[in-house]
Amino acid sequence: MKTRTPLFLLFTLFSIVAGTLHLSAQYKQTTVNRTTLVRDQGNILPLQRLDRLKIAVVTPVKGTYTPFIEQLQKYAEVRVFDFNKYAENTKYFNTIIVAGIEKDLRSDLISLLQQSAVNGKQVILCQFRESKSLGNPWNTPTYQSAFTELVSPDFAPISQRNAAMSIFGGLALTEGNLKTEQTRIQYTAGENSGLDISTMTRKIDAIANEAISNRATPGLVVMALKSGQVIFEKAYGSHTYENKQATTIDDIFDLASISKIAGTTPVVMTLQEQGIISLDSTIGHYLGQAKTTNKADITTRSVLLHEAGFTPFIPFYRNLKSGDLLSYEDTEHQVKVADNAFLKNNYYRDVMWPEMLSSAVKPVGNYVYSDISMYVMKEIAEHETSTRMEEFVQQFLYKPIGMKTAGYNPRTRFDKSRIVPTQNDTSFRKVLLQGYVHDEGAAMAGGVAGHAGLFATANDLAIYAQLLLNRGEYGGVRYFKPETVDLFTSNQSQSSRRGLGFDRADPDLKKAYPSKLANSSVYGHTGYTGTCIWIDPKDQLVYIFLSNRVHPQVTGKLYELNIRSRIQDVIYETINEAK
CATH class of the missing domain: 3.40.710.10 (DD-peptidase/beta-lactamase superfamily)
Structure with a gap:
């Protein structure tokens, strides 16, 4: 096996001294995330090796949690179900993400999720509040130890997206006693980034449209990230x-x-x-x-x-x-x-x-x-x-x-x-x-x-x-x-x-x-x-x-x-x- 020459070693050393080698990532979270991590059973959040997870998303009402589901799909393959035939649908999944507001999360559903936990599945419950007090059957000692639980202050689309990003580490959880760090890309469209996103968008739009009108290409996608945050994504x-x-x-x-x-x-x-x-x-x-x-x-x-x-x-x-x-x-x-x-x-x-x-x-x-x-x-x-x-x-x-x-x-x-x-x-x-x-x-x-x-x-x-x-x-x-x-x-x-x-x-x-x-x-x-x-x-x-x-x-x-x-x-x- 040949050895590296002294000249190359000197060249590499010069590169390091000159600063051409890379700085570590510098995530910068500018979005205020009001999602709270109430408990983290098994210390699983943020989720890590996605190749080892088979994720099912279960919602009590079909079609109600679209922002939440779409955000989850940015990070991983997920299958979406309601509670109809819950046991059969979730049998081959090892991670169950449940989203719901208080009135939808009925007490008769608790035993279904409890059984999933008994079967060794990771159960992550995302509650979206409609009122200041939770007061629902999920907060009983019997079930607190079975689930990882996130609470969001409201049901707005942005809160749904933030909760989804919190699960995968796109947003750090900073509220309450249990905190996490950002570990993945966050999709917040440059929110509070200090950048003039609207002006940038108009300029990029003009160049993209110029390309299409001049038949340089029939279509294109542009994406940009700054400090781990998506600041631009458009087709x-x-x-x-x-x-x-x-x-x-x-x-x-x-x-x-x-x-x-x-x-x-x-x-x-x-x-x-x-x-x-x-x-x-x-x-x-x-x-x-x-x-x-x-x-x-x-x-x-x-x-x-x-x-x-x-x-x-x-x-x-x-x-x-x-x-x-x-x-x-x-x-x-x-x-x-x-x-x-x-x-x-x-x-x-x-x-x-x-x-x-x-x-x-x-x-x-x-x-x-x-x-x-x-x-x-x-x-x-x-x-x-x-x-x-x-x-x-x-x-x-x-x-x-x-x-x-x-x-x-x-x-x-x-x-x-x-x-x-x-x-x-x-x-x-x-x-x-x-x-x-x-x-x-x-x-x-x-x-x-x-x-x-x-x-x-x-x-x-x-x-x-x-x-x-x-x-x-x-x-x-x-x-x-x-x-x-x-x-x-x-x-x-x-x-x-x-x-x-x-x-x-x-x-x-x-x-x-x-x-x-x-x-x-x-x-x-x-x-x-x-x-x-x-x-x-x-x-x-x-x-x-x-x-x-x-x-x-x-x-x-x-x-x-x-x-x-x-x-x-x-x-x-x-x-x-x-x-």
Whole structure:
């Protein structure tokens, strides 16, 4: 195993001294939360590992607790029931959240919840007061020890939302004797943040509408967080220029190269900190197929920095032979690359991967952005974990922190209508792409590649970004060591601005990348489909922009009009004006 050179150690030390490594999260709660935690059976609040929870929400009256339920759904998958057939409906859930006002929480319901507690289920009762005195059957000694109980001063929508956020740690509980801390994103639309949200919104609206009217993209979603608080979240336009379906904040987008930092890189990060992968070990060390190639002695560090000398891009789809791609599925063509488009089985294994291994390599050390880099890192990760990357990242990260939509091949998990279409592919797949990855190589690899293939909502990306701002911790659980996040997201190259996997703000201020107001702590990535995510530890800011600018055909207008950067400029200007 190779050792790091003294020069690199000096460079890393300089980065730390210069302050380019990241500050810890600085949650700032500006919302007054009147929810009170009366008792916390088992010390379960805020809820933590969401992958271990199966949550049922039970309300005495259907359709009455919509703000409460919608807020819960921002954090986790929940199923909603009333008390009809309570035992049968909640049998397979281990966490029961009950919401009600005094008159709805009848005494005959107590035994049902008591039985759930006897069965080892976590029961969380949220009471919304209609009067100053509670005086209801839930406050008897018999049942006080069985439930975790929250009390809200009224039934208003804001109180319902605050109670829901309190359960997951989106809001700290500060009233009464039992207190908690904020551990997750809070959805309070910049309330009491000191920011001029209305002016910022008008400016962003104008830029977004300019993009749509100039056909830079048919629709987009913008999201921004400051100090753990969502200060902006809005959807614009439609899925297509036919305006048949409006874009919503819950839509799922093809993230393109954001997959590099939100899919492959976190897998590499956790393997590196566990000592499974070393940044100074070589491709040949991990991949037997590479031992006799020109890539055998290239380190994974060089690969992650895009300094391995790889070919930037190989258009695999142009080399397809007659019979490789069919419009129907048969026993030899089961790799679905789009609707009515099926690739020959094992095409990636037998054709694409060998071609990558045998491709030319230029001298190591110079920055050349290459998709092959993340194909390689995916292969290394899968060989070391013996697990498909899409499964591994779901289990160790996405599900535990509440990224509900993030993943590959979304058509296997979500209704087509939730997924924003991308290009009308006229050269390869001959169909409108909706829920199938836009990148041809990733599609031919079965929809899962190191450089592309990930789909998600803006909210999922916001959760991941806040985890990074927290330097590896989210929801009260640590997923990465702080030094791991610092290492990968800080500048690690002497020839480019790049981190390990992550892109960073350009030090040449004239380039204004990603924003003319971005500082040297900013890291993130852009995506070819018209996406970006930028994380700013210094200002505790997250900026997310999702669009389908490649619909119906690829256009450069999003770049020409500088839409993404200008919206980010507006957010920075708003923050700076409030300082």
